[in-house]
Amino acid sequence: MEKSQRIVIIGEENDQYKLVAESITESFEVQLIETRYVRNEVKKQELNIAILLNSKTENPIDTIHYMRKENPNLTILFIHDSQDFELYRDVIRAGATDFLVIPDELPLLNDKLNSMFLQRKTMTELAATSGTFQRGSGQVFAFYSGKGGSGKTFLSSLFAQTLKLESTAQVLYIDLNLQYGGAETFLGMESSRSIIDLKPVIREINEHHIRNVAEKETHSKLDVLLSPRDAELAESIDSEFIESLLKACRRSYDFVIVDIPSYMDEVGAAVLEDADRVYYVMTLDTPAIKGLKHVEVLFQRLGIITNDRMDIVINNSGSENELTKKDLEKFVKYPITAQIRRDAKGVLSAINQGNPIRKEPKEKKLIPAAKDIQKWVTSMLK
Numbered sequence: 251m252e253k254s255q256r257i258v259i260i261g262e263e264n265d266q267y268k269l270v271a272e273s274i275t276e277s278f279e280v281q282l283i284e285t286r287y288v289r290n291e292v293k294k295q296e297l298n299i300a301i302l303l304n305s306k307t308e309n310p311i312d313t314i315h316y317m318r319k320e321n322p323n324l325t326i327l328f329i330h331d332s333q334d335f336e337l338y339r340d341v342i343r344a345g346a347t348d349f350l351v352i353p354d355e356l357p358l359l360n361d362k363l364n365s366m367f368l369q370r371k372t373m374t375e376l377a378a379t380s381g382t383f384q385r386g387s388g389q390v391f392a393f394y395s396g397k398g399g400s401g402k403t404f405l406s407s408l409f410a411q412t413l414k415l416e417s418t419a420q421v422l423y424i425d426l427n428l429q430y431g432g433a434e435t436f437l438g439m440e441s442s443r444s445i446i447d448l449k450p451v452i453r454e455i456n457e458h459h460i461r462n463v464a465e466k467e468t469h470s471k472l473d474v475l476l477s478p479r480d481a482e483l484a485e486s487i488d489s490e491f492i493e494s495l496l497k498a499c500r501r502s503y504d505f506v507i508v509d510i511p512s513y514m515d516e517v518g519a520a521v522l523e524d525a526d527r528v529y530y531v532m533t534l535d536t537p538a539i540k541g542l543k544h545v546e547v548l549f550q551r552l553g554i555i556t557n558d559r560m561d562i563v564i565n566n567s568g569s570e571n572e573l574t575k576k577d578l579e580k581f582v583k584y585p586i587t588a589q590i591r592r593d594a595k596g597v598l599s600a601i602n603q604g605n606p607i608r609k610e611p612k613e614k615k616l617i618p619a620a621k622d623i624q625k626w627v628t629s630m631l632k
């Protein structure tokens with residue numbers, strides 16, 4: 251089921267709740283949050299649409315204020331059992347999107363929910379095209395490849411910098427090469443802080459914690475969570491940690507770019523499972539195709555289903571490639587989203603100078619790989 255088709259009902263398990271819950275069609279997934287737990291749950295969960303049942307004990311205005319503060323993009327449908335225009339005016343002012351009188355208007359319920367979902371979808375699309383983004387439902391893009399050295403770290407870090415520079419979006423980059431690191435070289439950064447510093451607060455992790463531990467790349471202002479580069483510390487990071495981290499990141503950023511190492515462990519698997527999109531990096535040669543076949547078997551064994559979430563990104567493309575893009579298309583069933591040229595000199599000289607590849611928006615003098623990524627990112631933002 252699509253995550254966005256989830257509705258939470260805030261209220262008590264009473265007749266009103268049962269009537270509403272039972273009337274909602276099966277295309278929606280319904281979950282009850284009891285009014286007294288709403289503060290906790292709103293903090294923990296990412297909500298899209300909430301139905302708020304009028305409560306005898308809690309003031310609905312307070313509840314709405316609270317929910318909107320935690321989740322500004324939440325769509326709230328207020329439900330009461332009788333007409334009360336004054337109350338309706340107040341709940342709409344407080345930030346509810348609409349209201350219904352149940353049971354009188356019960357036949358309208360599903361239409362209303364459907365149109366709310368539709369409206370959210372249009373709003374998100376609109377926000378993406380106009381360059382303004384809505385916080386709270388950030389997307390996670392994972393860069394992966396079964397083959398080491400294919401360019402995951404180079405491409406993912408350049409992608410994140412470009413996305414930050416070419417849009418108004420909030421972007422976070424996470425280096426999950428916990429034992430070896432790697433991204434700091436391409437980003438020209440050094441840090442004493444790392445993702446490990448979030449370990450003590452992971453249970454109640456919020457935006458504030460993340461922004462405190464994240465390091466800002468000075469040119470693009472990209473937020474970066476670096477790896478500890480310490481095998482022992484790395485071991486204390488598990489899938490549960492990563493799941494909580496990504497959940498919190500989605501709430502605070504529009505895009506979260508994650509660089510995953512080629513060796514597969516529970517951390518990498520958790521990200522691949524959670525990611526909205528997996529960019530699988532390949533070079534144009536037979537070992538890369540073999541690598542992908544291995545990965546497909548591995549994914550199947552681990553129960554990671556990437557069917558319509560995985561795209562291929564070709565790296566190191568150039569005249570000396572063993573295969574062409576056309577050849578590759580014959581072997582892989584995933585869409586090829588981007589093709590990044592090889593430019594050994596350009597990359598090396600940037601790294602040697604300790605400079606990130608991208609420094610400012612709309613740069614003219616870019617190395618070919620950066621141009622290709624710019625084209626990819628801009629077309630994605632359209």
Ligand SMILES: Nc1ncnc2c1ncn2[C@@H]1O[C@H](COP(=O)(O)OP(=O)(O)OP(=O)(O)O)[C@@H](O)[C@H]1O
Binds near residue numbers: 402404591592
């Ligand atoms: N398009 C490119 N043009 C020139 N050099 C590149 C390109 N892509 C990657 N490289 C170089 O190839 C090397 C490997 O790249 P990178 O570290 O990004 O690979 P990786 O997949 O992250 O490797 P690992 O599996 O070790 O993490 C780096 O030295 C990088 O500078």
Ligand SMILES: [Mg+2]
Binds near residue numbers: 402403
């Ligand atoms: Mg790497």
